[in-house]
Amino acid sequence: MALKLTFQFYDLPLAHPFTISRYTVNVQKTVVVCISDGEISGYGEATVNPYYHSTVERLTESISKVKPIIENSEMIHPSDLWQIVAPHLQEDYFALCAIDEAYWDFYSRRHKRTLRSFWAAADENLPLTSYTIAIDSIEMMQQKIIEKPWPVYKIKLGTQNDLQIVELLRKTTDSVFRIDANCAWTADETIEYSKIFKQLNVEFIEQPLKANDFEGMKKVCEHSVLPIIADESCQREDDVNSCDGLFHGINIKLTKCGGITSALRMIENGRDKGLKIMAGCMTESTVGISALAQIAPLLDYIDADGALLLKQDIAKGVSFDFGKIRYSENFGIGVELYTEKSI
Numbered sequence: 001m002a003l004k005l006t007f008q009f010y011d012l013p014l015a016h017p018f019t020i021s022r023y024t025v026n027v028q029k030t031v032v033v034c035i036s037d038g039e040i041s042g043y044g045e046a047t048v049n050p051y052y053h054s055t056v057e058r059l060t061e062s063i064s065k066v067k068p069i070i071e072n073s074e075m076i077h078p079s080d081l082w083q084i085v086a087p088h089l090q091e092d093y094f095a096l097c098a099i100d101e102a103y104w105d106f107y108s109r110r111h112k113r114t115l116r117s118f119w120a121a122a123d124e125n126l127p128l129t130s131y132t133i134a135i136d137s138i139e140m141m142q143q144k145i146i147e148k149p150w151p152v153y154k155i156k157l158g159t160q161n162d163l164q165i166v167e168l169l170r171k172t173t174d175s176v177f178r179i180d181a182n183c184a185w186t187a188d189e190t191i192e193y194s195k196i197f198k199q200l201n202v203e204f205i206e207q208p209l210k211a212n213d214f215e216g217m218k219k220v221c222e223h224s225v226l227p228i229i230a231d232e233s234c235q236r237e238d239d240v241n242s243c244d245g246l247f248h249g250i251n252i253k254l255t256k257c258g259g260i261t262s263a264l265r266m267i268e269n270g271r272d273k274g275l276k277i278m279a280g281c282m283t284e285s286t287v288g289i290s291a292l293a294q295i296a297p298l299l300d301y302i303d304a305d306g307a308l309l310l311k312q313d314i315a316k317g318v319s320f321d322f323g324k325i326r327y328s329e330n331f332g333i334g335v336e337l338y339t340e341k342s343i
């Protein structure tokens, strides 16, 4: 039966303005791809993101370009479809991610299975998801923690008073902290902060240095007393090899690496190298988060709070109960869209 690919852009309003070291977002634009045989539909998502050059125009162009390839393909394995589509989307892995997620969802629903059943026997020992506290006044950051009791917080830093922020937030909660500096620190600052933050029950530091500061990373990897996880330095599959020896772990984002197919290969490669494996999200809806949650059984850490930061979601699927992943009962990635629109 012939497949049909459609896609729709949505505006996701955020509950609070979301600020990291580079920018602030109030409304997150995102695209949802649907692959259907007329009976069963699969969904995938990719966000608009200026840092990664993902725009509405580019996503539209990329998805439209490969639409005929997908619509003319036979029922093949998702990793085979990825191999066919990826060469056409070398410049746009965000689009590749949305398509790959949608096809995995479709494929597993077609087989009447949950997606994660292809690699995980049971929903046991799942990592707790962190909840992100974005950069704000210290009072507002404390307020957000009080409003959202959670076992693990990811604190965004890269301000003039990073130490003071963590010291004061520590007075607000005993929960675990993870720090994400989004490339804002120097090597010496990172090594110094790691000692202080270790005392403040910080679990790890994510991407302290600029993505191309290899000399600094090597020094930090040797001298930091906390594990250092790559994010901006680990975007595509090949980056796992270059992170070896420079980081203690990697944060895989499905949009950056081109979807679930490539994430599975990165997990395998990272494990072989003895790296800790984390996966993270963009500020995205429950569609993308439900896809991400399917790889949770393979991870050490997960940051899947994207949809929790929204004022309004577009789908139901995976949910989180004080950090614990609660999967939907449905097959595939388990999502149901609230409004079914296509263009």
Ligand SMILES: [Mg+2]
Binding pocket: 180, 182, 206, 207, 231, 232, 251
């Ligand atoms: Mg990060």
